[in-house]
Structure formats: structure tokens, C-alpha cells
Amino acid sequence: xxKKEFPKKPDFRELEKKWQKYWSDKKIYKFNSKxxxxxxxxxxxxxxxxxxxxxxxHALHYTQFEFMARFWRMNGKEVYFPPCFDNNGxxxxxYVEEKYGISKGDMPRNKFRKLCREEAAKVExxxxxxxFKGLGHSHDWNLLYTTIEPNAQKISQLAFLKLVKQKDAxxxxxxxxxxxxxxxxxxxxxxxxxxxxxxLNYLYFDLKGGGKIEIATTRPELLPACxxxxxxxxxxxxxxxxxxxxxxxxxxxxxxxxxxEKVDREFGSxxxxxxxxxxxxxxxxxKKHKLPLKICITEDGKLNELAGKFKGxxxxxxxxxxxxxxxxxxxxxRSEPLQQEVGMCWRCxxxxxxxxxxxxxxxxxxxxxxxxxxxxxxxxxxxxxxKRLEDWTNNLGWDWCISRQRYFGVPIPVWYCKKCGKILLAxxxxxxxxxxxxxxxxxCICGSTQFIPDEDVFDTWMTSSMTPQIASQQxxxxxxxxxxxxxxxxxxxxxxxxxxxxxxxxxxxxxxKSIPWKDVMIGTYVLDPKGKGMHKSxxxxxxxxxxxxxxxxxxxxxxxASAGVGEDLPFKEKELVRGVKLLTKxxxxxxxxxxxxxxxPGYKGGKIKLKIEDKWILSRLQQTKNTYKKYFESYKIxxxxxxxxxxxxxxxxxxxxxxxxxxxxxxxxADADSAIWTLYKCVFDSLVLWSPFIPHITEELYHLxxxxxHGKESIHLLNFDYYxxxxxxxxxxxxxxxxxxxxxxxxYKQDKNxxxxxxxxxxxxxxxKHDPKLDNLIKGAMRIxxxxxxx
RNA sequence: GGGCCUAUAGUCUAGUGGUUAUGACGUUUGCUUCACAGGCAAAAGGUCGCCGGUUCAAAUCCGGCUGGGCCCACCA
Numbered sequence: 110x111x112k113k114e115f116p117k118k119p120d121f122r123e124l125e126k127k128w129q130k131y132w133s134d135k136k137i138y139k140f141n142s143k144x145x146x147x148x149x150x151x152x153x154x155x156x157x158x159x160x161x162x163x164x165x166x167h168a169l170h171y172t173q174f175e176f177m178a179r180f181w182r183m184n185g186k187e188v189y190f191p192p193c194f195d196n197n198g199x200x201x202x203x204y205v206e207e208k209y210g211i212s213k214g215d216m217p218r219n220k221f222r223k224l225c226r227e228e229a230a231k232v233e234x235x236x237x238x239x240x241f242k243g244l245g246h247s248h249d250w251n252l253l254y255t256t257i258e259p260n261a262q263k264i265s266q267l268a269f270l271k272l273v274k275q276k277d278a279x280x281x282x283x284x285x286x287x288x289x290x291x292x293x294x295x296x297x298x299x300x301x302x303x304x305x306x307x308x309l310n311y312l313y314f315d316l317k318g319g320g321k322i323e324i325a326t327t328r329p330e331l332l333p334a335c336x337x338x339x340x341x342x343x344x345x346x347x348x349x350x351x352x353x354x355x356x357x358x359x360x361x362x363x364x365x366x367x368x369x370e371k372v373d374r375e376f377g378s379x380x381x382x383x384x385x386x387x388x389x390x391x392x393x394x395x396k397k398h399k400l401p402l403k404i405c406i407t408e409d410g411k412l413n414e415l416a417g418k419f420k421g422x423x424x425x426x427x428x429x430x431x432x433x434x435x436x437x438x439x440x441x442x443r444s445e446p447l448q449q450e451v452g453m454c455w456r457c458x459x460x461x462x463x464x465x466x467x468x469x470x471x472x473x474x475x476x477x478x479x480x481x482x483x484x485x486x487x488x489x490x491x492x493x494x495x496k497r498l499e500d501w502t503n504n505l506g507w508d509w510c511i512s513r514q515r516y517f518g519v520p521i522p523v524w525y526c527k528k529c530g531k532i533l534l535a536x537x538x539x540x541x542x543x544x545x546x547x548x549x550x551x552x553c554i555c556g557s558t559q560f561i562p563d564e565d566v567f568d569t570w571m572t573s574s575m576t577p578q579i580a581s582q583q584x585x586x587x588x589x590x591x592x593x594x595x596x597x598x599x600x601x602x603x604x605x606x607x608x609x610x611x612x613x614x615x616x617x618x619x620x621x622k623s624i625p626w627k628d629v630m631i632g633t634y635v636l637d638p639k640g641k642g643m644h645k646s647x648x649x650x651x652x653x654x655x656x657x658x659x660x661x662x663x664x665x666x667x668x669x670a671s672a673g674v675g676e677d678l679p680f681k682e683k684e685l686v687r688g689v690k691l692l693t694k695x696x697x698x699x700x701x702x703x704x705x706x707x708x709x710p711g712y713k714g715g716k717i718k719l720k721i722e723d724k725w726i727l728s729r730l731q732q733t734k735n736t737y738k739k740y741f742e743s744y745k746i747x748x749x750x751x752x753x754x755x756x757x758x759x760x761x762x763x764x765x766x767x768x769x770x771x772x773x774x775x776x777x778x779a780d781a782d783s784a785i786w787t788l789y790k791c792v793f794d795s796l797v798l799w800s801p802f803i804p805h806i807t808e809e810l811y812h813l814x815x816x817x818x819h820g821k822e823s824i825h826l827l828n829f830d831y832y833x834x835x836x837x838x839x840x841x842x843x844x845x846x847x848x849x850x851x852x853x854x855x856x857y858k859q860d861k862n863x864x865x866x867x868x869x870x871x872x873x874x875x876x877x878k879h880d881p882k883l884d885n886l887i888k889g890a891m892r893i894x895x896x897x898x899x900x
Numbered sequence: 901g902g903g904c905c906u907a908u909a910g911u912c913u914a915g916u917g918g919u920u921a922u923g924a925c926g927u928u929u930g931c932u933u934c935a936c937a938g939g940c941a942a943a944a945g946g947u948c949g950c951c952g953g954u955u956c957a958a959a960u961c962c963g964g965c966u967g968g969g970c971c972c973a974c975c976a
Contacts, residue, residue, distance in 0.1 A: 309976085339976090377975090388975085449976090497903085504902090504972060604970095754923090863931080864931050
């Protein structure tokens with residue numbers, strides 16, 4: 110075999126391709142279920158397979174916890190790290206609707222779903238290659254799952270049936286949050302409040318029997334749904350109004366005037382009209398005061414027949430038309446601008462409405478305390494994000510509405526008796542099933558065999574909250590599941606604490622009385638270089654493919670490792686440049702070492718005698734390893750990297766390497782041997798420690814330098830503790846002292862405009878800095894003939 | 901309105917009570933050095949947001965203020 114020459118520069122593209130293929134072919138990251146090692150399992154966030162592009166935020170987030178997988182793999186644990194895609198739910202559905210210019214109702218449900226599945230699969234393949242594999246992520250692809258696959262549907266439906274049976278899920282006709290655009294019910298978590306400018310309109314209501322009152326409203330279009338007028342019980346101005354009857358303008362019907370403590374006397378005129386429904390206060394008072402129900406809106410956001418001649422108008426048009434009419438008839442007193450917070454559908458930003466419909470719910474309000482106490486059993490990183498879950502839980506006002514009037518999702522496995530309306534649950538052994546295409550095998554208790562299938566699907570979080578079960582194969586491999594659940598780590602971003610983390614904690618408690626995972630790690634949120642959020646609409650998004658075209662994958666990963674867990678990180682291209690420099694440095698150190706590797710005394714069986722600087726750098730190496738591990742164990746990835754980088758660049762390269770050159774180039778072979786041996790340990794361990802961050806180049810260098818001696822087919826299968834060194838305090842002190850002296854002499858030479866390598870006839874050192882044990886080192890490393898000491 | 905996080909050289913950043921406050925980028929200067937010019941070495945640059953408290957000792961702990969960020973909230 111011809112001796113392979115050590116290339117002067119690495120070809121990053123080449124070695125990325127080479128090693129990604131190698132890892133995949135050799136199944137380097139395969140999970141071994143027979144291993145006796147403790148399992149470290151990651152509840153990987155399923156990627157939305159509907160996104161057409163990947164931005165740097167995704168890359169960073171997914172790479173961050175990938176570091177953890179690599180760290181533990183090299184630290185004695187059997188790592189269970191499944192890749193996964195979320196192709197279940199609205200994003201996919203909307204993507205397909207937009208791409209084909211169709212609407213969900215244009216074709217039969219199963220045909221539409223097939224289309225969704227196909228589109229999702231295309232995106233998944235792209236993601237798998239470009240994102241996960243392209244970034245060098247160490248998943249075991251045999252463990253791949255998606256959230257729409259039959260197994261996931263089955264887990265989701267089983268959980269639902271169990272909850273219905275234990276009475277934690279129920280069906281009810283209730284006012285629900287409704288998105289007129291998506292035409293579906295929403296959960297509270299899917300609604301976000303946004304500031305909006307609107308007008309506050311002061312109207313006259315006539316009083317029955319003469320007189321009029323002034324009412325302020327932002328929703329005049331809801332006048333046809335007015336069911337009552339309220340004043341504060343202690344409001345002297347309006348005391349005599351209570352018990353009287355007001356007449357709704359334009360629509361001319363009577364509503365009672367009542368009192369409620371929650372009326373704000375300061376706002377508007379101090380008189381409120383209640384409509385069913387304009388906001389949640391309306392719902393509250395409607396329930397509390399047992400008011401009638403008048404719904405004047407349709408599911409797609411228009412006014413219905415209650416609105417008379419305004420029927421069919423969308424809210425916006427209707428509002429203006431009704432205002433005009435009020436104005437024309439003298440009912441509109443004035444309008445003033447008002448800023449208000451409105452709940453909006455988080456996906457389409459349409460203002461949500463409230464409709465009374467039949468929906469499925471899961472009890473959450475009842476379990477607030479339990480959810481919070483469960484959350485305290487989980488280790489949150491950073492710790493303070495747990496508070497966000499607690500606050501959200503405390504502020505919840507609704508049970509979790511889990512049914513959605515959409516097509517692409519997990520069907521709700523129930524039918525309703527046509528005759529008596531009774532609910533018939535699917536049989537567990539028939540799952541997964543779609544009641545639209547399957548008939549129940551049983552009769553209803555009333556004897557009827559005629560059923561209406563539930564046409565709705567589950568909220569996407571109904572399935573996502575079961576990822577620990579899906580990921581760790583609850584149904585396919587119950588033995589393994591038992592070993593894995595609760596999982597070790599849930600990595601996720603902070604914007605879905607109220608959904609993913611919350612629902613998973615809830616479901617895990619309701620179904621198994623368990624926490625879902627031991628640790629939570631909140632990913633870094635990437636901002637643009639100016640520190641603003643990256644949004645397509647703002648045009649400041651940095652796309653991953655653009656970045657990868659410009660920089661090696663390892664440089665991108667190096668950047669990802671600079672992010673503090675749970676913190677925001679403005680994207681700085683400079684960091685990538687730094688990454689490239691680091692890779693080059695690592696390459697060159699190895700290139701320097703390459704000619705000597707055949708002489709490593711350990712390999713050829715010789716004896717070595719360590720000098721002060723050898724003991725110093727090995728002690729520092731061990732200290733670095735210890736700190737690095739400590740940081741990784743507590744998810745302080747960026748600090749681990751920094752610790753390693755400081756050691757590698759500023760101690761090993763800047764000083765140690767320069768300290769030993771004279772020994773290596775010199776004539777004393779024992780002296781050279783111990784230097785080479787020490788260097789070998791440092792280079793080898795540096796590679797190993799760097800490998801979780803920059804897996805491609807370290808793999809290449811491992812194969813170039815060490816594989817023939819170490820045997821393992823990948824550096825990523827090595828253990829960090831392959832070597833251990835003793836920490837020698839005395840040498841640590843002396844080594845530091847030597848560094849200071851060297852820096853001083855470098856400065857001296859520079860001030861004299863000398864080259865650093867130039868020989869010095871004499872150098873005079875202050876006695877306070879001097880140590881005779883360092884004389885040979887200083888003289889050798891700095892090329893000084895005579896070292897003089899003075900007071 | 902409630903909650904959480906945050907404030908360190910021109911910019912970013914480390915630092916959870918104890919000698920000259922860390923590193924990077926940028927700036928200035930020196931070095932054609934035999935691993936590395938995407939290089940090496942060195943220098944300059946900080947009232948550690950403001951006010952008060954605890955302490956022998958505070959960038960670090962506590963309180964208040966101010967600024968920035970995030971999350972939540974039914975004022976019609």
C-alpha cells in the first residue's frame with residue numbers, strides 16, 4: 110500500500126460526502142438494543158415536512174441537541190436518537206391547498222389525504238438529505254417515524270379512547286374558539302393575541318317606554334346577536350336603568366338591562382352590550398346570567414340570516430355597512446380609534462370568533478395542580494422556562510378542544526347513533542381506523558345499526574403529545590419502550606412550551622401518571638445580525654442551503670455550538686469564518702504531527718520521561734476534559750466548546766507546540782520521544798473532544814493519523830475516557846509561569862524588531878519571575894544562549 | 901396589566917463574593933518563523949446600566965429605578 114501523503118489543505122466538500130456515506134453504509138450510529146449500557150433517549154422534535162425551505166434557525170436548533178447525542182454516545186451510553194417528521198395537520202393541508210389551488214372540500218377526504226401524504230413525503234426526502242444527513246446528524250435511520258403513519262395514528266387513537274373511558278375526554282356543545290379562515294375549532298394554545306387598531310363606536314339604544322342610553326362597542330356587526338345590556342351594580346348614573354328593557358337599534362328587538370361586577374365603569378359609557386359571542390366575557394356572562402343564544406355569524410366568517418339585509422356580508426364589510434346605517438338613522442354618536450388585543454389564529458392571523466358547536470375536549474382545568482407538580486419533577490434547561498409552563502397552566506381558561514374540522518389528520522374513531530345520538534367508540538383492536546370508511550361492528554344500545562361517523566380529525570398536538578410513545582415504540586416493541594420511557598431528553602424551542610411540552614406532560618400524566626422525560630432542553634432562537642427575529646415577510650431570513658454553499662458543514666456546526674441553550678443568538682457570519690479558521694488550525698496541527706506518528710514511543714514500545722511542559726499540558730488536557738464533560742452534562746454546550754477551544758488554541762497551539770519544537774528538531778532522542786508522545790496524546794484527545802462538534806474533519810483526521818493504531822472504524826465510536834492523565838499541580842504552576850516568561854521574551858524580541866525565531870545572545874530575567882527548573886525550556890524554546898537573572 | 905429573562909471595552913461575549921475582569925471580531929504595531937498568510941506575536945481599549953443596601957470585601961447577593969427582549973392577558 111502506497112504511503113498516503115498528508116494533504117496540505119482539506120477538501121471539505123469531498124470529505125463531507127465521503128464520511129456521510131461511510132457513516133450511513135457502516136451504520137455507525139445504529140442503536141443497539143442488546144447493549145447493556147444505559148440508554149440515553151431523545152424525543153426529537155418532528156420537523157414540519159411542509160416547509161419548503163430550511164433556515165439557519167432550524168439547522169442550529171437540530172444540531173444543538175445532536176451534540177448531546179454525540180456526547181453521550183462517546184460517554185458510555187447507548188444513544189436512542191430517532192429522526193422524525195410531522196406531516197400531520199394543518200401546515201401540510203394548507204401547503205397542498207395552496208400548491209394545487211384547491212380547497213379541502215373539493216375532493217373526497219381519502220383522496221385529499223393521499224395528496225397530502227405524497228407531498229409530505231417529497232419534502233421529507235429533501236429534508237432528510239439536506240438537513241439531517243447533510244448536517245452530519247447522527248440519527249439511526251432505522252428508527253424513523255412520522256406522525257401520520259398508521260402506528261402513530263393508532264397510538265393517538267388509543268390514547269383518546271383510554272381518556273374517554275376514564276372520563277378525561279368528553280364531547281360537548283360549547284362555545285369554542287373558531288378560525289373563520291381554516292373553518293375549524295381551535296385550542297387556546299393555537300390562538301395568539303395581537304394588538305390591532307379598531308374603532309370604538311358610541312351608539313344609542315332606545316329604552317322601552319322612552320329615553321335612550323349610550324353604549325360603546327367595537328363590534329357593531331354583532332348587534333343582531335345582542336342578548337343583554339350590563340351596567341355596574343354600584344354605578345349611580347345607571348341605577349334606575351336596571352330591570353328596564355333596551356331596544357337594539359336597526360334590528361328592533363328587546364334586551365334586558367342587568368348588572369355585573371365585572372363591568373368597567375370607566376370604559377366607554379360604562380354600559381356594555383353582550384353578544385353571543387364577541388369575546389370570552391360574553392361567554393362568561395352568557396353562562397352566568399343564563400342568557401339566550403343568538404348566533405349571527407357563519408363558520409366562514411359572514412353574517413347569517415339573523416342580520417337581515419346584511420346577511421352574507423363578511424365582518425369587515427358588515428361593520429361598515431351597519432355603521433353607515435346607524436349613522437344615517439342617528440344612532441351613531443361618535444367613533445374613536447382604539448387599540449385592542451385580539452386573539453388570532455396563530456397560523457393565518459385571522460381574528461378568531463366564538464361559535465357554539467359540538468366538539469371533543471380533554472379535561473385540563475381539573476388537572477392544573479398536577480401538571481405543575483409534574484413539571485417540577487423534570488429538569489428544565491435553562492431552569493426558568495419551567496415557569497412559563499406553570500404560568501400558562503395557571504392562566505388556562507378552557508379545557509383542551511381536540512377536534513378539528515379539517516381533513517388531513519388523525520380521524521376521531523367514533524360514530525354517533527342516527528336514532529338516539531349515542532356515542533359509539535371504535536374497538537381498540539380495529540385501530541387505526543377512519544370512521545368515514547369503516548362501519549361499526551356492533552349495534553347501538555337502542556338497537557339501531559345506522560350510524561353517523563365523526564368527520565373531524567384530532568388537533569395535531571393530540572398526536573404530537575404522544576411522541577415519547579411513538580418514538581420509543583410503545584406498540585411495536587413494548588419491551589424496549591419499557592426500558593426507554595420516560596425518555597432522557599426532550600429538546601424543543603420555547604415558543605411551543607404551551608403546546609408541545611404542556612400537552613405531552615398532560616397526556617403522560619393522565620395516561621401513565623408519569624413524567625414524559627427527565628430533562629428538557631430549550632433550543633436557541635436565531636435572530637438576524639441586527640438582533641431581530643427572522644421572518645420571510647421581513648426579508649431577513651438566512652437560508653441554510655445558501656450558507657452551506659459558502660461554508661463547510663463543520664463550520665456551520667461550529668457556529669451552532671456557540672449558542673447558549675435557551676438563549677437568543679444573532680446570526681453573525683464572522684462566527685463561520687472563525688469556524689473555518691479553527692478547522693484549518695486543527696488540520697495543520699495534525700499535519701505537523703503526521704511525520705512523527707510512526708515514532709510514537711507508546712507504539713514502538715519505548716520508554717518516555719515527561720518534562721515539566723509535558724506534565725503541564727497533559728494536566729491541562731485532563732482539566733479541560735473534566736470541565737468539558739461537566740458542562741455537557743448540564744447542557745452548557747457552548748461553554749464546553751469554549752473550554753476546549755481555549756485549551757486547544759491558546760495553550761496547545763500557541764505555547765506547547767512552540768515549547769517542544771526545539772526538542773523534536775533536536776538531537777536528544779529521549780527528549781524528542783517524550784515530546785512526541787505527549788503531543789500524540791494531546792492531538793488525539795483534541796480530535797476526540799472536537800468530534801461531536803465537527804464530525805467530518807475529525808473523522809478524516811482520525812483515519813489519516815490514528816485508525817491503524819486504534820482500530821475502531823469511526824472516531825465517533827470512541828470513548829472520551831480512552832486516556833486519562835494525572836493532574837500535577839506543581840507542573841500547572843510552572844507551565845503557567847513558563848507561558849508568562851515566553852510572552853515577555855516574545856515582546857522583547859518584537860520591540861527590537863527581531864523575528865521570534867531569531868537567536869538571542871543574552872536575555873535578562875527578573876529574579877521574581879525566574880525558576881531554575883524552567884531554564885532549559887526557556888532557552889530552548891526561545892533560542893537564548895545565555896539567560897541572566899537579576900533582582 | 902401580570903410573569904420571565906437581560907444590561908460587562910467600538911461590537912459580541914466569559915465570569916454566581918476575594919490579588920492586574922475572559923475570549924473573539926475590529927483597531928494599531930512587529931515578524932517573508934522550517935504546522936498554519938483564511939498565519940504568528942504583541943499593544944491599546946472597560947466608571948462591569950443608574951441609585952441604595954448586605955459584607956472586612958460586590959461585575960457577582962438583596963431592593964429600587966431605567967433601557968432592551970420574550971411569554972401571557974376578556975376591558976366591551
